[in-house]
Amino acid sequence: MITARVVGEVVATTKHADLSAQKLLLVQPVDPDGTPKGQPMLAVDVVDAGVGDRVLVVDEGNSAAQVLRRPRGAIRTVVVGVIDDVESPTEPTRG
Numbered sequence: 001m002i003t004a005r006v007v008g009e010v011v012a013t014t015k016h017a018d019l020s021a022q023k024l025l026l027v028q029p030v031d032p033d034g035t036p037k038g039q040p041m042l043a044v045d046v047v048d049a050g051v052g053d054r055v056l057v058v059d060e061g062n063s064a065a066q067v068l069r070r071p072r073g074a075i076r077t078v079v080v081g082v083i084d085d086v087e088s089p090t091e092p093t094r095g
Contacts, residue, residue, distance in 0.1 A: 001056055001057065001058055001059075001080075002029050002056075002057050002059060003029070003030055003031075003032065003054060003055070003056060003057070003083060003086075004027035004028055004029045004030055004041075004043075004054070004055055004057050004079075005027065005028050005030050005034070005036070005052070005053070005054055005055070006025050006026070006027055006049050006050060006051050006052060006053045006055055006079075007026050007027065007028045007040060007051065008025070008026035008051060009023070009024070009025055009026070009051065010024040010025065010026055010042060011024075012024065018075055019044070019075070022044045022045075022075075023044070023045040023048075024042055024043070024044060024045070025042070025043050025044075025045045025049060025079060026040050026041070026042060026043075027040060027041055027042075027043050027055060027057055027077075027079065028040045029041070029057075030054070032086050032088065034054070041057075041059070041077055042077065043057055043059075043077040043078055043079045044075055044077065044078045044079070045078075045079045046078055046079065046080060047079055047080065047081055047082055049079050049082050053082050053083075054082070054083040054086075055079045055080075055081060055082055055083060056079070056080050056081035056082075056083055057077060057078065057079055057080065058077070058078050058080055059076065059077045060076065
């Protein structure tokens with residue numbers, strides 16, 4: 001799983017049957033501090049995320065099939081959660 005920021009919505013008038021009635025998002029992978037890394041990717045949205053949201057993304061066909069409850073097919077990348085907050089572990093105190 002990776003964290004990403006939703007940077008856009010994708011509209012396609014013609015698409016694979018596995019994608020019919022699916023909302024598509026453009027997501028940019030990010031570090032925990034929000035710094036972009038890597039290339040943006042397309043993802044199916046199952047949690048009603050929107051532009052600007054930080055999200056949790058699975059990028060593997062078997063995981064996508066399990067989330068969508070269908071046999072493996074044309075979908076590999078799925079937004080599975082909206083991240084409310086990221087907490088960094090604190091340094092242990094030395095005494």
